[in-house]
Amino acid sequence: MVRKFFSILILLLLGFSANIFGQKTDTLVKKVDTLVKKLDSLKKEDTDHGKSVDISKDIYNQKTKITPSVYLALLGTDFTQEVTGPFHASGKTWMKVGIFAAIEGGLFFADKPIQREALELRTSNTTVRNVSSYVTGFGGLYEAYTLVALGAYGYIFKREKVRTTFYLATQAYAVSGAMQIILKSLTTRDRPNYYNPEQPSAVSSAFHGPFASAGRDATGKKLNGSFPSGHTTAAFAAATVFSVEYRDQPVIPIIAYAAATLVGLSRITENKHWATDVFAGAALGYVTGRQVAYNYHRYAKYRNEHPDAPARKKRHGTAMLKVDYYFGHVAPGLVYNF
Numbered sequence: 032m033v034r035k036f037f038s039i040l041i042l043l044l045l046g047f048s049a050n051i052f053g054q055k056t057d058t059l060v061k062k063v064d065t066l067v068k069k070l071d072s073l074k075k076e077d078t079d080h081g082k083s084v085d086i087s088k089d090i091y092n093q094k095t096k097i098t099p100s101v102y103l104a105l106l107g108t109d110f111t112q113e114v115t116g117p118f119h120a121s122g123k124t125w126m127k128v129g130i131f132a133a134i135e136g137g138l139f140f141a142d143k144p145i146q147r148e149a150l151e152l153r154t155s156n157t158t159v160r161n162v163s164s165y166v167t168g169f170g171g172l173y174e175a176y177t178l179v180a181l182g183a184y185g186y187i188f189k190r191e192k193v194r195t196t197f198y199l200a201t202q203a204y205a206v207s208g209a210m211q212i213i214l215k216s217l218t219t220r221d222r223p224n225y226y227n228p229e230q231p232s233a234v235s236s237a238f239h240g241p242f243a244s245a246g247r248d249a250t251g252k253k254l255n256g257s258f259p260s261g262h263t264t265a266a267f268a269a270a271t272v273f274s275v276e277y278r279d280q281p282v283i284p285i286i287a288y289a290a291a292t293l294v295g296l297s298r299i300t301e302n303k304h305w306a307t308d309v310f311a312g313a314a315l316g317y318v319t320g321r322q323v324a325y326n327y328h329r330y331a332k333y334r335n336e337h338p339d340a341p342a343r344k345k346r347h348g349t350a351m352l353k354v355d356y357y358f359g360h361v362a363p364g365l366v367y368n369f
Contacts, residue, residue, distance in 0.1 A: 084328040086276060091191040094338055095331040097198045105330060109206045109323050116322070131314055135307055142236050142305040146223050153300045166297040167262065169290070178204075178269070196276045199323055203268035207319040211264045211312065215256035219243040222257040224302045236305055260304040263312030264319075266291035271320025291316070 097105070120128075153160050169177075178200055185193030219239040226249040227233055238258070239245075245254045270291040274284035295313055298304040304312075 084275060084278075084325060085332065086279060088192070090328075090331050090335065091195055092335075094334045095195075096191065097195055097327075101330070102198055102202070105323075105326060106202050106205065109202055109326055110209065112322055112326065113206055113210060113319060135310060138307050138310055139236075142307055143234065145299065145306045146234075146302070149299045150302055153302075159300065163297045163300040166293045167301050167303075169294065192276065195327070196272060199276065199327055200269045200272045203272050203316075203320045203323040204265055206323060207264045207268040207316050208261065210315060210319065211259050211261050214259055214311075214315070215261075217241050218258045219245055219256045220258040220305075220308070221246065222248075222254050222303060223305060224248045225254060257304055258308050258311060259315055260295065260298050260308040260312035262298055263291070263295040263304070263309045264316040266294040267313045267316025268320040268323075269316075271317050272324050275321065275324035 153163060178197060181193060181200070182197035184190065185195075185197055217240075219242065221235040221237050221239070222245065223234060223236070225235060225246045227235070227246070236257075245256050247253050267288075270284075270287035273287040277283040291313070295309040298309055299306055
C-alpha cells in the first residue's frame with residue numbers, strides 16, 4: 032500500500048513539475064528556481080551576515096507564508112531538483128559523493144559482522160531490546176504524530192515559523208520517501224531477515240537489480256528491498272529541516288540528529304536493515320532535507336525582494352504532454368494549465 036501511494040505521488044510530482052517548468056509565463060516559481068542554476072546552495076554573497084540561509088524572525092511573514100498552492104509548487108520543484116541534481120552538481124559535490132561511496136563501499140564488508148554483534152546485543156540485553164523496539168516505532172508512526180503535534184502547535188499559537196517548519200518537514204518526508212522507494216525498486220537488496228527455505232541458515236545481503244522480488248521473512252511476510260533504510264531516510268530528512276530552521280538554537284539540531292541516529296541504529300538491532308542501508312538512508316535524508324529547506328529559503332528570499340510579484344499566475348487552458356530541455360537533459364511530463 033505504501034509503495035503504491037509513493038508510486039502515485041511520484042507520477043503526480045513529475046506531472047506537476049513539468050507544468051511548473053513548461054509554462055511560458057514568468058511565474059514566481061520559475062523565478063525562484065532559476066537561482067538553482069547559479070547556486071548549489073545559497074552562497075555568502077546572496078545571504079545576510081554570511082549565513083547559508085536567512086532564518087531571522089522577519090523572514091517568516093505573510094509574503095513568505097506557505098499556502099496550499101505554494102506548498103504544491105515547492106513540492107513539485109523539490110522533487111524536480113532532487114531528480115535533476117546530478118545533472119548540474121558541482122565538482123565539490125561530486126567529491127562529496129565520492130567520499131560517501133568510498134565509506135559505503137568499505138562499510139559493505141562490515142555489514143554481516145555488525146549485524147551479528149547487534150543481534151547478540153539485542154538478545155542478551157533486555158533494555159536494548161525494549162528501547163530498540165520503541166525507537167523503531169518512533170521512526171514510523173510516532174514521528175508522524177510528532178509532526179502533526181508540531182503543526183497543531185504552530186496553528187493554535189499562531190507561530191508562523193513553526194508552521195513553516197512543519198510544512199517543510201512533511202515535504203522532506205514526501206520527497207525522501209519517493210526517492211527511497213525508487214532506490215529500493217532499482218536495487219532490490221535482501222534484508223537481513225530474508226528467509227530462504229532452501230538455505231534456512233544462510234544470510235544474504237545480495238542486490239538483485241531493478242524490480243526483482245525481495246522475498247519473504249520466516250513468517251511468510253512479503254518484504255520490500257532493503258537499500259536504503261526508509262525509516263532512517265525519513266528521520267534524517269526531518270532532522271535536517273529542523274537543524275536548518277533552528278540552527279540558531281544548537282540544542283535542537285543536536286536532539287534532532289541524535290533521535291534520527293537512534294532510529295537508524297534501531298533498524299540494525301531490529302534486524303531489518305544492514306549498516307550500509309542505514310548509512311545510505313541517513314545521507315539521502317540529509318541531502319533531501321537540506322534541499323527542501325534551501326528551496327523554501329530561495330522562495331522566501333525572492334518573495335521578500337519582490338513583494339508585489341504574484342505567487343502564481345493563474346491560467347485556464349488545456350492539459351497536454353510536453354518535453355522540455357532542462358539543466359542539460361530532456362524532461363518529459365504532463366502540463367496542465369489551471
